[in-house]
Amino acid sequence: LSQDELKTLVGQAALKYVVAGSIVGVGTGSTVNKFIDELATIKDQIPGAVSSSVASTERLKALGIKVFDANEVDSLAVYIDGADEIDGKGHMVKGGGAALTREKIVAALAERFVCIADESKRVDVLGNFPLPVEVIPMAAAQIARRFEAMGGNAQIRMKDGGPLVTDNGQHILDVRNLKIADPLAFESDVNQWPGVVTVGVFAHQKAAVCLLGTAQGVQTLEY
Ligand code: DER
Numbered sequence: 001l002s003q004d005e006l007k008t009l010v011g012q013a014a015l016k017y018v019v020a021g022s023i024v025g026v027g028t029g030s031t032v033n034k035f036i037d038e039l040a041t042i043k044d045q046i047p048g049a050v051s052s053s054v055a056s057t058e059r060l061k062a063l064g065i066k067v068f069d070a071n072e073v074d075s076l077a078v079y080i081d082g083a084d085e086i087d088g089k090g091h092m093v094k095g096g097g098a099a100l101t102r103e104k105i106v107a108a109l110a111e112r113f114v115c116i117a118d119e120s121k122r123v124d125v126l127g128n129f130p131l132p133v134e135v136i137p138m139a140a141a142q143i144a145r146r147f148e149a150m151g152g153n154a155q156i157r158m159k160d161g162g163p164l165v166t167d168n169g170q171h172i173l174d175v176r177n178l179k180i181a182d183p184l185a186f187e188s189d190v191n192q193w194p195g196v197v198t199v200g201v202f203a204h205q206k207a208a209v210c211l212l213g214t215a216q217g218v219q220t221l222e223y
Helices: 003-017 030-045 054-062 100-107 137-149 183-192
Strands: 024-026 049-051 079-081 113-118 131-135 153-156 171-176 196-199 209-214 217-222
Touching: 003 030, 003 113, 003 209, 003 217, 024 030, 024 100, 030 054, 030 079, 030 113, 049 054, 049 100, 079 100, 100 131, 100 196, 131 137, 137 153, 137 171, 183 196
Parallel strands: 024 049, 024 079, 079 113, 113 209
Antiparallel strands: 131 171, 131 196, 153 171, 209 217
């Protein structure tokens, strides 16, 4: 099975976590796009979705799914999102799609985070994927130096010849060469640094379930 076929499999599998009559929390990325396409097949069973990015909002609306503002809901039964890495406890590295801040905000509304991923995302220790960190632009160099002091190599994410600007108007650092042995402590520490908007470690907002697409089919991992 190709990676694309594995993403379709887990996108389909995530439908069973959608609660009829309830608004669904929707993440961002190519795997989530497969889920959104599947969600459209049952859109008459839900009031709509809360989205974590302009890109997901556009896809949801194009498929006739109503998008609610995060401030319109008190909580969500479920949040469905992908990951760049997920470890054995459901801690994730996210932000490959530059949506990490709104993803963490919507995930915080949900009772249950269901991660959908192909098997390439499964790791023992987080940090092989360059860690995305959303930063206030004026703090980028200062934050990069702090990562370098811990052995990391931080680069501003570029797009169309300049720094990528997120949905929130901020920049992203991608930090290579980190080994995140204690995701909870790392997330708490980096969150405190002045100028950090969001660090792409989802340990406090970890997954409860991961639907992992493998050559043998979809594995349901619970944490
Ligand atoms: O940006 C994100 O956090 C996305 O969820 C990303 O990590 C997963 O995207 P993919 O499904 O396209 O690999």
